[in-house]
Amino acid sequence: MSKRVAVIAAGQSKFGTLGKSMKELFIDALKDCELNTKELLTKTEEVYIGNLGVGGSQLGNPAALLIEHGLRTGISAQRVENACASSGFAFRDAYRAIRSGAKVSIAGGVEVMNDLSPLHQKYWLGVSGDTEWERLAGATFAGIYALMAKRHMYEYGTTKEMLASIAVKNHRNAINNPKAQFHKEISLEMALNSPLVADPLGLFDCCPTSDGASVVFLASEEVARKYTDEPIWVTGSGAATDFLALHDRPLISEIKATQLAMKQAINQAEIKHSEIDFAEVHDCFTIAELLAMEDLGFYDKGEAGDAILRNDTGIDGTLPINVSGGLKAKGHPLGATGTGQIVEIFNQLTENAGKRQLKNVQTGLAHNVGGSGATCTVHILRRE
Template identity: 40%
Template structure:
């Protein structure tokens, strides 16, 4: 089996975009082509992440449509949908296809529009997001994802003493990081007081505890070690990928604060990469809500269970801290266009391992980890990237 490499990356700004999906994705894909030094004729397959185009855009069969737009008609194309873990799942399949020798060079990416530019307002888009909840047991009750993660986080607060100030510190950290990222939707700092003074959305989350609706696209070129050697892109190694699921609906989970799928996916990725959590130098985790970052850093083994709450306020997860988490600004500040989020994490980490992250660069980073969850954390994909000689 060959060792997969990420040889090129590209992404758009995240925010509000009026342009259609095909144009958004093309911007990210062509940037990845240029970064890798690859021509369209050298790409063997295309794996796309798009979660909601059928509902928000009335646009399905997207993979061949986007492939045609970027000059890749005729190659195998596949669209993946796995809620917010959509493009990470596409990435996993691209990696496995390259490892097996089925393909040598694969374009993988994601695109989504979730803002009012789609013509849908916040209530309608919230309902679209909620379609990832259980159809019989959760959707009819009106449970939306701020409520889902509010329940998970409230239980963590009960068990471990996590406070609303701890949660607000996560938002403050990630907004500070976002000021260093020109592609972030929110490039403005905030304070704990401002977070706590923002409107209550779903206890314990205030508005500033929640990630925004976003539009955007991200793309990466995955190649075999042999193919990478013939390209001009600066390669980053894919050391391990783990993918696990948990019980749906929420009420049937054995432990609400464990986010079991993240622990199992991380264990798989660590084993495949032959590393432990303390080898990771920088991470991008799925902070759709501030409480989600707290749960994630515990599940990934960066801190002990129960210690995730005060980590941001203590500086543990800030740039310059013990384990910098979400130097991009995370979903909270960078933005969250569902289908693009997983690959966008990989774009950030590729740039970190190349030493190209500018003011948010983590010094001497050798291992980087991406944690991308879907639904009520019932799906998690964890990817470990590494510097290669």
């Protein structure tokens, strides 16, 4: 059984309002992989597909559907649903399949959101928070994260300018990502003066609704080098849950599941925070990126805001975050987001990230959150 697990290929479709079906998006993701995925699919033993079924597309059996269109049947394929962290968990499942003896496995994700009306989108999004106490009382996800932002502002003096600066950075990063939903630079003034969605969050503090797919091939140490000279090793995998409803959590200025998942991943990887060169974190709202910086342990509580103003997390900063544009500007097709983050880490570590390529990077981290923090995965990947 393989102790070491490699990512050997990764790809994604464009994210955005695309008018394509789930199958077409998944084929786009397969085509984006550098390797011959037809051959790899014949060797694949286990498939895990993250998907919420938010749109009007295929609601049941999406994993079998997608693999059928990658021209494979007769293997184990299943859907994984953990809200916006669905494909972070699909990746963890595919990783564990290799650890348990499979030679090649697939993690992927897909979501078609824009075939629903805005009203239906918001309803289906909201039910991944606490349905009984939050969604049915009228709360949207923007509203829930707004409460967390307000509390963080109250406890630590966090400002709207700090949050808006995250949006400015992520929109700027997305300009160099051809797969991103938005290619539009925004100024701090635009971000600060954008229409209010849920006080204190404005339009540019929110991720958009997106269609898209992503796919990652994993392999055991024994076979990885048959397919690529540049395997990227998964050195840490962590996952945790928390109460769904904010009112059940002792603190809402932190995401406990992130802290716990990070502890597992970094202990397994046997590295220090300072050895992580860059991160893709779950910025569904700007406050979520700020919380991630603290809960992942890169900054003490209350210190991430100043780090943002210093541009520590910019592409030339000490810890680049969301070089892809993040959920904010690359887009957030729910089920496809977690493995989409792994695609970015893989591209950076294999030096295939084009104009946004970071220099001298060896270790990257992916952080994927479900709902307002009820589920979370953290993965650490490293090149030799």
